[in-house]
Amino acid sequence: MQDQFKVLGVILARGGSKGIPKKNIVNINGKPLISYTIEAALSTNIFSNFIVSTDDNKIAEISSKYGAEVPFMRPSNLSRDEVWSRDALKHAVINCESFYNTKYDYIIELPCIAPLRKSNHIVEAFKKLVSTGADSVISVCQMGDKHPVRMKKIINDCIVDFSKEFTEGESSRRQDLAPCYIRNGAIYAMTRDCIINQFSRNGKISRPYLMDDFSSVNIDTFIDLKLAEILIKENY
Numbered sequence: 001m002q003d004q005f006k007v008l009g010v011i012l013a014r015g016g017s018k019g020i021p022k023k024n025i026v027n028i029n030g031k032p033l034i035s036y037t038i039e040a041a042l043s044t045n046i047f048s049n050f051i052v053s054t055d056d057n058k059i060a061e062i063s064s065k066y067g068a069e070v071p072f073m074r075p076s077n078l079s080r081d082e083v084w085s086r087d088a089l090k091h092a093v094i095n096c097e098s099f100y101n102t103k104y105d106y107i108i109e110l111p112c113i114a115p116l117r118k119s120n121h122i123v124e125a126f127k128k129l130v131s132t133g134a135d136s137v138i139s140v141c142q143m144g145d146k147h148p149v150r151m152k153k154i155i156n157d158c159i160v161d162f163s164k165e166f167t168e169g170e171s172s173r174r175q176d177l178a179p180c181y182i183r184n185g186a187i188y189a190m191t192r193d194c195i196i197n198q199f200s201r202n203g204k205i206s207r208p209y210l211m212d213d214f215s216s217v218n219i220d221t222f223i224d225l226k227l228a229e230i231l232i233k234e235n236y
Contacts, residue, residue, distance in 0.1 A: 007107075009050035009051070009109075010050075010110070013034055013054045015054065033112055034052070034062060037117070040121075041122060043119040046108075094196070110187060114185055114216070118215065133205075137190075137209050138187065141210065142181055146182075148166050150168055151166075214236045
């Protein structure tokens with residue numbers, strides 16, 4: 001499939017993470033977090049180029065060590081907390097097309113905060129994107145116990161339903177709730193038109209790629225980090 005299309009893989013990995021300092025290269029079982037995504041991506045053999053967009057020299061050095069390309073450093077104005085991923089991603093695509101003198105058909109962003117996402121997940125999501133003709137395919141997992149029906153607000157020290165549209169009532173047994181899904185932050189696969197012309201990672205038609213709970217662990221807190229360490233160590 002690599003011979004049919006030009007596919008750019010991108011990890012957006014700025015250096016200024018707040019919750020877990022230097023999160024993108026934090027050590028997990030003897031390896032930097034970002035290495036798990038780089039290795040999974042490179043083993044797919046679907047990418048024409050696989051790059052890391054970063055403003056951090058250490059991240060760039062480690063990324064290169066594990067086989068990713070770092071053709072440019074991300075400018076500081078695209079590395080602030082408030083910058084949206086779509087801005088940094090579009091910048092990466094435009095600069096890669098200039099650097100490699102090519103035009104890509106598809107873009108796959110792989111956040112490195114999902115270290116249990118495997119190469120087969122990436123390939124399957126990409127195949128669905130191509131076969132369905134969607135603007136994007138985004139990885140999701142089921143909400144499980146954190147179903148929106150169970151979400152609450154606290155007003156004047158009283159518990160009330162978060163949404164008037166989805167009320168819990170007296171019972172919300174998990175098996176009775178309609179399936180609900182959330183983006184798990186592992187895969188954002190899209191057409192070039194989606195990110196460049198529509199300036200979106202979703203586009204008009206966005207299809208799901210369903211992943212299991214184990215593969216969907218997303219590193220945001222130290223608890224997530226510890227869970228990932230355990231699962232990786234035990235070969236999940």
